[in-house]
Amino acid sequence: MSSQSTSETVAIIGGGPAGLRAAELISAAGISCVLYDSMPSVGRKFLVAGKSGLNLTKDEDLDTFISYYGGSHNGQFDLQRWASIIKEFDNKMIREWAEGLGITTFTANSGKVFPEAMKAAPLLRRWVHKLREQGVNFRMRHKLASIAPAEKEQGYKLTFTSPLDERTSYNHRYVVLAMGGASWPQTGSDGAWRDILDQQQVCYQTLQADNCGWMHPWNDEFLKIAEGKPLKNIHLSCGDQKVTGEVMITKYGLEGSAIYQIGRTLRSLPKAYIEIDLKPTFTHDQLVAKMGGKQHGLLREAKYRWKLSPQAMALIKHQYKHTNDVNLLATQIKACRIDLDSPRPIDEVISTSGGICWSELNEQLMLNKLPGIFACGEMIDWEAPTGGYLMQGCFASGTRVGKSIIQMSAEE
Known part of the structure; x- marks a missing residue:
């Protein structure tokens, strides 16, 4: 196993919309970051979600919009805190963001918002190109295996496995966990992070099938x-x-x-x-x-x-x-x-409920037990129906994490 100390400040684990959004903000602030993903390329689940039309968000009153979110019945979902996260990057801002990438959006009769081309691929290509121009370093086929304190510097030692089961470790000052839930495991969203959180004694609600038959x-x-x-x-x-x-x-x-x-x-x-x-x-x-x-x-x-x-x-x-x-x-x-008997198997559903308990996270979405490690996207215990709410939640929570790291880095 090789071990390396790296000059990059932030490690982002997971190349879905939450992780990509965090990387976008952090790199735009001039902070070096590396984005790791277990798959050969980023945005795999993002592309699957866009096969029938990429539903970015929904055009409706913000209070009504936020009312569609919830969490596990025993997971102490914090709607007030979640509302503040959504408002930080709301259903109007995400359209402005897409326009900034040169992607025009429109509102369907249902209120759902789509790119004019409907597909996810054009948007993803422009987004990744922007991140590369901002200096984001992409390391694909890296699956997170463990987290430990760095030995000689602030931050954490992250160990990854490759497809050949080779292990490599890197040190990073900050870590963003954005590995998704447990639906569509073929895209890399397999919920394997639960074993890593168990090792760190971080509490999470059981992942269950959601938005499913x-x-x-x-x-x-x-x-x-x-x-x-x-x-x-x-x-x-x-x-x-x-x-x-x-x-x-x-x-x-x-x-x-x-x-x-x-x-x-x-x-x-x-x-x-x-x-x-x-x-x-x-x-x-x-x-x-x-x-x-x-x-x-x-x-x-x-x-x-x-x-x-x-x-x-x-x-x-x-x-x-x-x-x-x-x-x-x-x-x-x-x-x-x-x-009804039971929901469909978790590996074929649109999304999962459950995830990291809100009691484990502070206002910046940093883990209380692991200072400098943040979580966003479907790893956290929130849920919503389809219709743009899922995508919006991932973008908004990635925004909160990105801004939090920028602020903490400036204060050091």
Whole structure:
């Protein structure tokens, strides 16, 4: 194993948006830094997230925007502190930042903000080029193995492994941990940092699947009609939470934006379930009135009088026995209950909940037990639904860390 003392001041571990943003600010301030990543190139998960259109943020009132964030139920998520982090680099600033790279953005009808080209690759190329021009040193295929105090100078000795399991160590004054959660491990975001934090006795909440589908056993008859089709313009309830959106019926269960929004509530229940209002624009009594006093063939009549999609009809048939009671059928349409088994496996989900506990971090996102080591991005215990909130959280927390190191470096 080789060991080197290096002149670079800051080590950034992880080349996702949080780590890249921290590197951008630190290097712009003239502070030398090295960005390490276990993969052959940076931004792998960033590119995957942009395959269907890179959703940078959402254009909405900032207080409403911040309300979508949360954390583990027992993780003492600090919404006030998180709000201050988002406000430091908010949903307007990120658009200005993209414009600074020559990337024009637009707001879709949903309020989601995308680059005009939709793709992530052009933005990432310009971003990395800027970082190289600012002097950031990229060391790829370096996977962090351990952290220890530096022997003869301030800071830390970081040991990395290469693909051939060779070990190399470098000393750095400051360290930024930005290694992501545990979803899409093929991009390098595998949650292996938990073993390193265990060695340092740093507390973290268990990583769990978030922004993911949930499993429910459908029968073959239902899947022939409904698999791969959406339930649109629905209200979905779970406990005290109600959201608007759509869900996609899949072979294993349900997927989609409405399910993602209530993931935290679903995980908190002893038995996960949802109730779907298939006709939210009509009351129960209005639906009954639309049946015009019909008493027979109610499902056939409901299809036309209530304008139900084939998949909605199939869902009612799957969940309930046929009935000639119009009041009961209207109740089922307004609150179709589906018991859910479990979320999809963590390695195939969009993001994970859990991470470093807020009690382990100060206002600068520095670890209390390891002065000079900071954390940002999905490594910290915060979560949000898809729709631009995840990306914004990574950029904003990377901004807080970058500014914190700049300030601490200037004070030394």
